[in-house]
Amino acid sequence: MGGKQGPRPNSLSFDASSGLKDHMLVKGFKNDYAKFSAYGKGAYAGKRHAWWPRRHVRSVVFIFALLGFFFLLDSFMYSYFDPTFLKNGPTPAYAPKDLNAENEENERGPVMYSRLVQLASFSLAKIDQEQNLTEFWKETHPEASTWKPCADRNQKRDAKNTTGFILVSANGGLNQQRVAVCNAVAVASLLNATLVIPRFLYSNVWKDPSQFSDIYQEETFMNMLKDDVDIVKELPPHLRSTDFEAIGSLVTDADVSKEATPDEYVRNISPILSRNGVVHFLGFGNRLGFESVPSHLQKLRCKCNFHALKFVPKIQKLAALLVKRITKYEASRSLLDRQLLGSFIPAEHVEAANPSKYLALHLRFEVDMVAYSMCDFGGGEGERTQLQAYREEHFPLLLERLKKAKQPSPEELRKMGRCPLTPEEATLVLASLGFDRGTYIYLAGSQIYGGESRMLPLVSLYPNLVTKEDLLSPTELEPFSNFSSQLAALDFIACGVSDVFAITDSGSQLSSLVSGFRTYYGGGDAPTLRPSKKRLAAILQENSTISWPSFEKRVRKMIKEGQRVRLRRPGRSIYRQPRCRDCMCSDGSVVDQ
Numbered sequence: 176m177g178g179k180q181g182p183r184p185n186s187l188s189f190d191a192s193s194g195l196k197d198h199m200l201v202k203g204f205k206n207d208y209a210k211f212s213a214y215g216k217g218a219y220a221g222k223r224h225a226w227w228p229r230r231h232v233r234s235v236v237f238i239f240a241l242l243g244f245f246f247l248l249d250s251f252m253y254s255y256f257d258p259t260f261l262k263n264g265p266t267p268a269y270a271p272k273d274l275n276a277e278n279e280e281n282e283r284g285p286v287m288y289s290r291l292v293q294l295a296s297f298s299l300a301k302i303d304q305e306q307n308l309t310e311f312w313k314e315t316h317p318e319a320s321t322w323k324p325c326a327d328r329n330q331k332r333d334a335k336n337t338t339g340f341i342l343v344s345a346n347g348g349l350n351q352q353r354v355a356v357c358n359a360v361a362v363a364s365l366l367n368a369t370l371v372i373p374r375f376l377y378s379n380v381w382k383d384p385s386q387f388s389d390i391y392q393e394e395t396f397m398n399m400l401k402d403d404v405d406i407v408k409e410l411p412p413h414l415r416s417t418d419f420e421a422i423g424s425l426v427t428d429a430d431v432s433k434e435a436t437p438d439e440y441v442r443n444i445s446p447i448l449s450r451n452g453v454v455h456f457l458g459f460g461n462r463l464g465f466e467s468v469p470s471h472l473q474k475l476r477c478k479c480n481f482h483a484l485k486f487v488p489k490i491q492k493l494a495a496l497l498v499k500r501i502t503k504y505e506a507s508r509s510l511l512d513r514q515l516l517g518s519f520i521p522a523e524h525v526e527a528a529n530p531s532k533y534l535a536l537h538l539r540f541e542v543d544m545v546a547y548s549m550c551d552f553g554g555g556e557g558e559r560t561q562l563q564a565y566r567e568e569h570f571p572l573l574l575e576r577l578k579k580a581k582q583p584s585p586e587e588l589r590k591m592g593r594c595p596l597t598p599e600e601a602t603l604v605l606a607s608l609g610f611d612r613g614t615y616i617y618l619a620g621s622q623i624y625g626g627e628s629r630m631l632p633l634v635s636l637y638p639n640l641v642t643k644e645d646l647l648s649p650t651e652l653e654p655f656s657n658f659s660s661q662l663a664a665l666d667f668i669a670c671g672v673s674d675v676f677a678i679t680d681s682g683s684q685l686s687s688l689v690s691g692f693r694t695y696y697g698g699g700d701a702p703t704l705r706p707s708k709k710r711l712a713a714i715l716q717e718n719s720t721i722s723w724p725s726f727e728k729r730v731r732k733m734i735k736e737g738q739r740v741r742l743r744r745p746g747r748s749i750y751r752q753p754r755c756r757d758c759m760c761s762d763g764s765v766v767d768q
Contacts, residue, residue, distance in 0.1 A: 285553035295606035309609030320699025326477035350684035434464035473757035495519035535673035550594035551585035592709025
């Protein structure tokens with residue numbers, strides 16, 4: 176690994192589960208050694224009464240020891256794929272809940288690529304022996320460092336009387352709400368309106384009553400944007416009791432096109448503001464596109480996302496504690512640290528006694544995503560029945576739509592790159608990139624579909640895998656326990672400041688926003704690993720015949736090409752791909768288009 180490995184944090188609950196394998200291996204060696212030693216002593220003690228020479232006795236002992244070793248090695252390799260292996264350890268944070276647990280007691284967890292996982296295990300053993308350092312701890316394209324943050328530069332604003340007030344009620348989770356806030360700032364500026372601090376809608380999915388001030392610093396938000404748009408905390412008294420729907424000022428997502436152009440807002444929303452003096456956007460999801468948007472509005476969106484939205488001290492403080500426990504650093508290491516952790520990581524750099532790098536992994540394999548994908552994940556008829564029942568309960572519209580059109584087969588969906596990567600596939604990618612067994616991995620989120628059995632390949636090959644529930648005590652997490660968005664903010668920060676960020680689904684809001692943050696503030700030293708699901712599926716189709724060196728070569732090429740330094744492409748999110756003239760500044764280095 177890059178950097179020395181310190182001892183694992185004392186609070187990690189993975190010690191008894193993922194570390195169980197190492198304990199069993201050592202115990203096995205000790206037991207066998209005792210047997211071999213006893214046999215050897217007996218043979219040696221009786222040599223004066225036997226006609227065998229001493230060298231024969233030694234040969235027999237050596238042969239039995241060798242056979243015992245291979246028997247033990249075989250048992251050890253089998254344990255990688257035996258779901259009973261972790262049964263005696265404590266339940267890890269990703270343990271299955273509800274329907275995830277139904278088949279685990281009596282079924283072996285599905286392993287789709289057992290041959291490749293075995294090859295990966297042998298490869299990691301060789302890496303450990305040779306102490307090779309993977310190149311993927313660093314950016315593979317150094318020209319990434321030529322792009323610098325500059326969206327916070329003040330723009331000249333024409334002084335005009337505001338046309339009215341814009342109130343936004345944003346839905347979704349932490350990341351969807353963040354995008355909605357930035358888009359609301361841009362729309363308010365476009366319409367020369369005063370923005371009221373956005374409200375967050377309560378969701379039956381997220382079950383989080385948090386409001387803006389529970390997650391973000393209100394004063395910082397208002398001060399950072401004061402030269403660009405007028406922002407107030409509340410509507411004026413005469414508008415607070417207004418029935419927005421009755422006066423025609425209630426605008427829902429159904430009233431605004433998805434990724435609408437600025438012209439649509441000017442044409443349809445400006446008249447409402449002029450007439451009523453207020454507009455309430457209810458929902459306000461992805462309602463502002465990325466094309467045909469003036470440069471000053473694009474820059475304003477970047478300024479909001481990367482500069483104005485700072486997490487409250489309560490979140491920063493706990494996130495700083497989390498990061499310190501895995502890295503052993505007591506001071507800031509980068510601009511990313513200072514932006515996301517604020518004053519809770521001192522600016523002066525103090526080298527830790529045993530610093531450690533870590534990789535953050537956002538593994539998108541939740542039951543809703545798995546069920547919605549319509550893919551097959553090797554769990555047999557039981558899994559297919561289970562996922563169909565989940566669709567009938569949660570996605571009835573999807574099933575109705577599927578009745579009207581021919582659905583691609585699970586095999587076709589996988590070839591098209593439309594299937595979520597499993598923990599097993601993520602394991603193979605990391606191993607092929609040369610991350611050794613000692614790599615610390617921070618797992619963002621915890622509700623992995625399939626629980627222990629699905630996680631077994633990853634935990635077996637990478638035992639230093641932790642979540643926030645492992646690094647922080649129940650007492651420390653208790654103030655956040657009923658606030659999913661605030662918990663998600665901890666994951667956002669831990670992923671943002673990690674040495675390497677690995678994602679399995681580039682369409683995820685968390686993955687998009689975090690990778691964009693790392694591009695903006697990373698200074699060319701914050702690599703993100705983005706597997707192409709389509710290309711990886713093509714490689715894995717050869718799982719029964721492909722050699723490990725060939726697998727490594729093809730996966731590494733895929734990742735390197737995904738890290739190429741490109742300008743933001745048309746239609747792509749400026750939050751995910753800020754590398755453009757409207758958001759960042761460059762010294763003029765050539766980049767891919």
